[in-house]
Amino acid sequence: MEKREGKSQVKRGLWKPEEDMILRSYVETYGEGNWADISQRSGLKRGGKSCRLRWKNYLRPNIKRGGMSPEEEDLIIRMHKLLGNRWSLIAGRLPGRTDNEVKNYWNTHLNKKCESRKRKADELKGKTQDIDTSTKDKQCVSQSLMASTEVIDRGVEEANTGKREDSIVTTSTWMEGTNGFGYGYGYGIASPLAFSDYATTVFDDLQSSFAFADLFPLL
DNA sequence: AAATAATGCAACCGCAGAGAC
DNA sequence: GGTCTCTGCGGTTGCATTATT
Structure with missing residues (x-):
């Protein structure tokens, strides 16, 4: 061969x-x-x-050349969180983009970006670990937690009522999946993190939490 | 202007799965 | 069930280009 x-x-x-x-x-x-x-x-x-x-x-026809749009970039980041290095699956959600292109883009641009974000989050976590969280933070986290709960509840309800017929995911596996991916809000719902831990991750991921719910049928 | 380092991306490699025989 | 072949995937490499000294 x-x-x-x-x-x-x-x-x-x-x-x-x-x-x-x-x-x-x-x-x-x-x-x-x-x-x-x-x-x-x-x-x-x-x-x-x-x-x-x-x-x-x-x-191949319909190949899209040139830089990634912010929307594409955002989708890649969210899909990568969800799927890991499954480049062909990720590329399948980006019309005109190839797995090789997505992989290269991740390795050269997004990986660094995400690492620096994580580093910042870790630094912030270090700062907030031993101090009392401010009232404002508490309010924000509380709002975020509620929003996340709402998203999860909505997804679960839609799965259970058959509104999302294309989904093969049940309530329990979805929750398990959420934990498996280690999302802040996932842990927040299933087994709450310490307040400061949650605060460091929730804002970066809140946007993704909605996207995650949108991606529900893909799982 | 030249040398060197860093970056980005096209292409290659090895492996695994699927299908045919 | 075993072997062969084809195809697709993810990781890695090599090289051209760009930035820096």
């Missing part, structure tokens, strides 16, 4: 425009698939895998 693609004969490295043209016309003639036969049929000196990747990531 792959091993058949002898390293000596197979061309590697960046694709040239003329190679793209050949690949494009091959797919137009024979359709997607049968990548293993491509070097015989098209004359391209590329391996099947390489052709498949080139087509999928760059030549």
Whole structure:
């Protein structure tokens, strides 16, 4: 199989425009698939895998190039929280984006961003651990907690009443999932964190809590 | 202007799952 | 049930470009 693609004969490295043209016309003639036969049929000196990747990531119609919009960025962050490194699943929710692109974008931009956010949150947590939380914070957290409860309750109700027929998630697994992902509000509902712990995470994640509920049918 | 370091992204690699035989 | 082949996925590498010294 792959091993058949002898390293000596197979061309590697960046694709040239003329190679793209050949690949494009091959797919137009024979359709997607049968990548293993491509070097015989098209004359391209590329391996099947390489052709498949080139087509999928760059030549396929409706590929969106250029920077990510803030909406896309936000969705990637939220989906990554939810799914982890399941790049193809995440990319599936971003029309025109490929798993490779999403993965690269995460590794080069968002990973750093999220790490620095987490660092800030940890610093804040250190500061708030031993001091009494201000009245204002208490109010904010209280509001956030209520909002989160509402979101969860709504999701649970919709699942139970069959309003979300496409969801395969039950009340209990959803709660379990919430805990599993370690969301502040998830813990807040199921087994409340210490007040200061909750306060450090709730604002970053509150926005996501609504999105999480929106993503409910995907699970 | 040249050298070096950092960054971003295209492409490759190894592995696993699915289907055909 | 075992083997072979194809396909897709996630992790990693290599290189071109850009920034910094």
